[in-house]
Amino acid sequence: MIVAPQQLADLSVGNRKSTPAVYTGVEPQKRTSAAPRTLARGSPGLAGTLLAMKAIVVTRLGGPEVLAVRDVPEPVIGAGQVGVRVLAGGLNFADIMTAQGGYPGTPPPPFVAGREFAGIEETTARRVMGYTQWSAFAQKTAARPELLWPVPENWSYEQAAAFPVNYFTAYFAYWEAGFLDEPSDRRRRRVLIHAVAGGVGTAAVQIGHILGAEIYGTSSSEDKLARTRELGLQHGINYKLHDYEQAINDLTGGEGVDAVFEMLGGEHTAKSIRCLRDFGKIVQYGTATGKQPHLDLRALYAKAAMVQGLWLTYLSGKRELMNQAWQQLSAWVREGRLNPVVGQVLGAERAGEAYQLLLERKNFGKVVLTIP
Numbered sequence: 196m197i198v199a200p201q202q203l204a205d206l207s208v209g210n211r212k213s214t215p216a217v218y219t220g221v222e223p224q225k226r227t228s229a230a231p232r233t234l235a236r237g238s239p240g241l242a243g244t245l246l247a248m249k250a251i252v253v254t255r256l257g258g259p260e261v262l263a264v265r266d267v268p269e270p271v272i273g274a275g276q277v278g279v280r281v282l283a284g285g286l287n288f289a290d291i292m293t294a295q296g297g298y299p300g301t302p303p304p305p306f307v308a309g310r311e312f313a314g315i316e317e318t319t320a321r322r323v324m325g326y327t328q329w330s331a332f333a334q335k336t337a338a339r340p341e342l343l344w345p346v347p348e349n350w351s352y353e354q355a356a357a358f359p360v361n362y363f364t365a366y367f368a369y370w371e372a373g374f375l376d377e378p379s380d381r382r383r384r385r386v387l388i389h390a391v392a393g394g395v396g397t398a399a400v401q402i403g404h405i406l407g408a409e410i411y412g413t414s415s416s417e418d419k420l421a422r423t424r425e426l427g428l429q430h431g432i433n434y435k436l437h438d439y440e441q442a443i444n445d446l447t448g449g450e451g452v453d454a455v456f457e458m459l460g461g462e463h464t465a466k467s468i469r470c471l472r473d474f475g476k477i478v479q480y481g482t483a484t485g486k487q488p489h490l491d492l493r494a495l496y497a498k499a500a501m502v503q504g505l506w507l508t509y510l511s512g513k514r515e516l517m518n519q520a521w522q523q524l525s526a527w528v529r530e531g532r533l534n535p536v537v538g539q540v541l542g543a544e545r546a547g548e549a550y551q552l553l554l555e556r557k558n559f560g561k562v563v564l565t566i567p
């Protein structure tokens with residue numbers, strides 16, 4: 196049974212009136228015991244009560260102002276799923292696009308926001324971090340066990356919530372760019388990372404450092420570049436002050452880079468192609484400008500260059516690939532070589548502010564929300 200929004204309109208949490216019509220798509224759970232948090236049905240004729248929880252809800256499509264902490268029914272844990280008590284959620288640029296209605300597969304609002312989380316697996320009490328498409332920013336989420344990973348012992352939940360999207364995406368970017376293969380010559384490979392001080396960017400710097408890459412990165416801020424240099428960035432380019440295409444040309448003696456991790460779209464895709472050296476590759480994994488990537492295939496001829504797409508939503512369905520990635524990532528974690536960069540931690544009630552930080556480019560690394 197799916198609860199329609201209008202069915203939730205008259206529910207209350209304890210003595211407090213719940214907010215109306217905030218939730219779609221998740222079946223409510225029948226109360227089986229005297230649970231402390233319940234949504235009691237208003238009409239005496241309706242059987243059962245619903246377990247209630249707090250969640251950050253996208254109440255309608257729009258900017259940060261559409262986010263609200265609401266009381267919603269707990270998800271029912273279906274076959275092939277496990278329940279996780281969520282304690283922290285990692286904010287992604289994709290969450291902003293999702294709230295705006297610009298992310299493929301987004302359900303109609305109202306729905307629970309968030310695509311990555313850390314917390315406690317209900318059946319085992321294991322500390323876990325996980326990935327989903329939405330519904331992560333709630334006290335409880337229904338998770339797919341193959342997309343849950345154990346939290347390293349010395350990590351906080353905030354750090355763990357900053358891991359899945361950034362590190363799997365950055366890992367697959369290097370994998371697609373061929374940096375995980377043995378080089379055919381002794382030349383040091385060069386990568387240009389856009390938004391190098393952001394979530395995926397800082398993860399890509401840490402992995403690039405492990406792989407021995409020469410790392411070039413763009414950012415709008417000297418302060419963010421300085422902090423990213425401490426992670427292993429060698430060549431920071433402030434794009435507010437310098438044209439990065441010219442800077443790459445100067446810094447590489449006109450040769451260019453082997454790979455660009457491109458998440459801006461619009462003219463930046465074409466510009467990034469011009470930053471490539473022979474046989475180089477653009478890994479296109481986002482369009483933060485909101486613009487279609489400009490792609491002149493003829494520009495690829497001259498350098499025998501390539502463009503390849505990367506979408507974690509799609510790759511996360513490939514179990515073997517994900518397991519291989521985790522094997523390598525978890526080995527680096529055990530060696531202490533990967534440490535999620537958490538720039539800001541905010542309470543759930545400040546979710547709008549957190550989204551605003553990313554929109555205004557004020558984040559460093561990951562913005563994490565704590566879930567009560």
Ligand SMILES: NC(=O)c1ccc[n+]([C@@H]2O[C@H](COP(=O)([O-])OP(=O)(O)OC[C@H]3O[C@@H](n4cnc5c(N)ncnc54)[C@H](OP(=O)(O)O)[C@@H]3O)[C@@H](O)[C@H]2O)c1
Nearest residue numbers: 287288390393394395414415458480481483505506507556
């Ligand atoms: N394909 C996938 O599977 C996948 C997975 C994860 C992320 N992504 C994409 O990767 C990109 C980064 O995601 P993230 O979550 O790690 O975010 P983020 O990099 O932590 O934050 C966004 C950063 O992008 C930079 N930026 C440049 N142009 C911007 C613009 N027009 N509007 C806003 N920010 C702009 C800003 O840094 P500076 O001011 O330093 O430039 C900003 O801080 C996004 O485009 C996202 O959609 C894709």
